[in-house]
Amino acid sequence: MTEIQIAAVGDLMVKRYIISDAKQSDGTYSFTPLFAKVTPYLRQADLTIGNLETTFPGNGRECRKSLRSGGPTFKCPDELAPALKEAGFDVLVTANNHCMDYGASGLIRTLRVLDRSGIDHTGTSRSVQESKRTLIKNVSGITIGILSYTAGTNRIPVPIQQPWLVNRIETNKILREIRDLKKKVDLVLLYMHFGKEYQYTPNKRQKQLASLFLKNGANIVLGSHPHVLQPISVQGKKKFVSYSLGNFVSTKLKNNPFTQSGIILTLTIKKDNNGNTSITDINYIPTCVDRRIIKGGKQISEVIPIHDTLKNTDLITERRNRLNRMLKHTIDILKWP
Known part of the structure; x- marks a missing residue:
């Protein structure tokens, strides 16, 4: 038996203020403090x-923003990638509505940066062969x-060729790819970028797709894009859905504090001596993004585990109340356990 x-986690939206908090006096960036409090859980x-x-388009001539975007465009210093690896990330999915923000060249360079940091990726490709x-x-x-x-890709067209x-x-x-993959692996995991932004419940399309994929061989469906948490659904010991994992890293969006609320979802997978695989335990660690001023007047951003932080007896009342609201919201939305 193996376990x-x-x-x-959900969306890693490392936006402008978080990037400025990571900037060092020598002009380089350190994102290690952003993940320091959650690194033990990720690792x-x-x-x-x-x-x-986000993307890693660099600062060269090829770093050109897609002018046809239907929303903001995101890019980040390359230093984020090794910080994500150091924090414990093994795989990053890259198929989302911002992957084309800096065009094909930005997408391709992003994958090169991930490769340099030893992080596996799926969702976007540099060639037909890679796809x-x-x-x-x-x-x-x-x-x-x-x-x-x-x-979608925020109305930015993917080149026809x-x-x-x-x-x-x-x-x-997708159904063909699930069926082909099912023959080769013990477990099929889909990470879907779908749903409506800022909605706390999955829409009809999300439910239909998740149900269809599970019926055709997928075991786990994880969702992102709404930027807030959505419920969990469990079907026996073989099938699991998290419609939206929320934002793991983000500034506040639409003046909604819960856009800085997320979870570290943990799934225990067991394979018995007959080769049968099942999901034996489901848990989560509530998190939120905390931005505050530290000694010397420097502003820092941190992803913090809420339960651990609430154990700190020195928390000021306002901060404690905020974290308790975040915690209650997470429990109410997930409806688990």
Whole structure:
């Protein structure tokens, strides 16, 4: 018998204020403090996965913002990638509505930066050949196939001659890929970038897609894009859905404090001596993004585990009340356990 733990988080939206907090006096960036408080939890899992909702286009001539974007465009200093690796991330999915923010060249460079840091990725590709390769992780003898798709790219067109750059949600194609993958692995995990932003419940389309994929061989469906948490759904010991994992890293969006609320989802996977794989335990660690001033007047951003932070007897009342509101919100939304 083999047992492993998968940890998953939602959107990594490392935006302008968080980037400025990471800037050092010499002009470089250190993102290690951003993840310091949650690193032990991310590292203790056997496989840790998240959604990279930014790009690494660099600062060269090819770093050109896509002018046709239907929303803000995101980019981040390269230093984020090794910090994510150091924090414990093994896999980042890259199919999301911001992956084309800096065009095909920005998308391709992003994957190069992840490769340099030793982080596996899926959802976007640099070539036809790469798009046909499925990410399969062998974790202590349990094989996990990971697929990633997005509903859109903020109205930025993917070049007609390069459709393989981004995995879009095309139902029949996804069903074929699930069925093919099912023959090769113990567990199929889909990370979907779908749903409506700022909605606390999944819409009809999310439910239909998750149900369809589970019926056709997927075991785990993880969601991102709404920027807030949505409920968990469990179907026996083989099927699990988290419709939205919320934001793991973000500034406050739409003046909504819960856009800085997320979880570290933990799934325990067991493979018995007959080769049967099941989900034996589901848990989560509530998190939020905390931005505050420290000694010397420097502003820092941290992703903090809420339960651990509330144990601090020195917390000022206002901060304690905020964290308690975040915690109650998380429990109310997830309805688990």
